[in-house]
Amino acid sequence: MVAQVVVVVATSTDTAKAIRQNLKLIKVCLVTLALIVSSIVVSVTNAAVLPTERADVLYHAYEGDGVTIDGPSVLLRKNIGGKVSVSANYYVDTVSGASIDVRSTASPYKEVRKEKTVGVDFLHNKTLLSTSFTNSSENDFEANSVYVGISQDFFGDLSTITLSYSKGWDVVGRRGDESFEEEADRQKFGFGFSQVATKSLIVGFNVEHISDEGYLNNPYRAVRFLDSSTDRGFSFATESYPRTRSSTAYSVNANYYLPYRAAVYGDARTYSDTWGIQAKNFRIGYIQPYKDEWLFEFFVRYYEQDKADFYQDLFSRPNEFNFMARDKEMSTYNGITAGISVAYEWQFSQTAIFKKSAVHFEWDYMKFAYDDFRDATAEAPVGEEPLFGFSANVLRIFASVWY
Template sequence: MAVTNLLYVVGSLILMTFSGLSWAITLPKDKAEATYHYYDGGGVEVTGPALFVRKSVVDSVSVAGAYYVDEISSASIDVESYASPYEEERTEYSLSADYVEEDAKISITYVNSDESDYQSNTFHFDYVEEFFGGLTTASLGYSSGSDDVLSNISDFKDSADHDFYRMGLAQVVLPEMVVRVNYEHISDRGFLGSPYRKSVVNGVLFDENLPRTRRSNAFSVGADYFIETWSTAIKAQYRYFSDTWDIKADDFRLSATKSLQTHWIIEGWVRYYGQSSASFYQDQFASVFTYRSRDKELSDFDSYSLGLGVEYLFQDVSWLKTPSLAFGAEWIRYQYNDFYEYLNGDFNQNNNKQLYEFDATVAYVSFSTNF
């Protein structure tokens, strides 16, 4: 699931044109977009298309639909340790509507995700309003998700529910600069692990067992700065995360987007992410604790990434308005600080192990147009 979520975010990074900083609330433009995404790293390969269409139905209402596919082939270190390589497909559908009235916008979205052993349904509600002549923008949001967790190798079945609260504030502090602050709270309940993953106790495999509740908080602060003489927008953001599983994480991101003449836009970004391990995570346990996991995503690890994206803007053709072709790639380095790789999956070979690390590549190509 972590790889899929990462790919969904990165694969949707279609570059935006900066012709000055303007945050007036308006109805999104009618748009169609087709994207192909690719991920390869840690023995996992994910590919697939994504389609998106948005259309105004009246002056103040716009509706949109999206279709997203992941073709997943996995021979990750988890699979090598506990199971056999596998292939599966995940499909996702979403429908949304935006309503704009003067200085406010309401957005409602439904998302359905389906794969052979995991189904989820999520509803999103967001409200955005401008104040003080558009200098201040406030936002509130809520999401509710319900998941069914299954297994392809047993009759296992369980469920999980998620509530996601968010609020944000953006303030124009200079004609060319905006500062943003955001807060998020997530409440998870139910089965929050994997029916396949194992923990290791003195070299012996046991099913992992995670708490059935989790509460998370995240706070972020960032700034967008536009340099008109260079036709360049610079964005910086820091995000701090903590939860009731004792995970704490720092996330830094810096990006620059530049217009080249009239047809080209280029964006580059760097990112660092680091987190501490969950209180019930261990690479190997000395005894059978109530809660235990060897999920590397709950361990102490760092990641570094470097990305580049390019967009070419075509001239209008017939009913196509500002059509564009975008493509980009991101390199990511993962370094785990207390998760080890064992030769041939033999967890008793403590003298023949090494800390796990790997490189991943994310790439996308996308064509979009207004109409």
């Protein structure tokens, strides 16, 4: 049996709520070489299986654009009778500091988020049904979501189709204002297809559609508008977003096993939504084992997007349009991420309580450049401030035990 370890990468945003949203959007799965090899080698034993029994302990840390995020996570998984697998995950992160938008309009902050997830997987022949419930809580934001997914192997276990659905209910508050409370509902539909093409190659295709409704902006974020009565030449007003949003993303991926035990992988993804944002990203990576214990990985990822229809860095007046945004994550920008990881694994006796264990170290460097978002804190004429850009580092250290 092999293990799959899920890790989280966070990008900088201007408030804790936006950080959480990007945290989910940019969540990354690192797969060990053994998993890739077992996935791409043609074998009649490659039928649907339950997730492996394991315990993971993770520490993650992010620093960039004046924001620090860190915290632990613990995952436990246990199989019952060869047909059922139950899991529980507890995740904590602490956000402190102030990104560029917060530095422009507010004081630095510190928040703690606690997330709890419980899940159950059911295996029947070549069908795997998965379901889970997640609660995420912080002092001004409460989110609950349910997930259901089903995957089916066919054509001699060389092809797999996956269907998924999730629904979330968010309650948005605002620090210092007990009377403020807004709600948002989210739905996500997913379809995936993977195919073992040759003994060394597996390819996949995925479609994801998300539908949001309710309060979709951030109560702390503001737009800026020209105001000759101020020393700076501009003032701020609360952002205003549409109350509905639909988005669709398509992606393709491939893993190729090389003759000398290494593997290369790549994926490409396009995204568009009803707010006018269009984005695309590409990633390529290389995995190399050394002896039986060591595993090394390197990857590069590029991302770019166009701005939302109602985004501007500077407006003429506070109520110029019905919808107005200045969130830099809705602007035109691009980013590149390069990451490396090192893993070491210990094998134990198959008759022992613990079958094996592993430790992983991962470091990512991220750099972002914005085409139409300016640094409002800079000393320059209004509308002529330098364009904003920043870099960030993400560190993850985690240990796993299989039993």
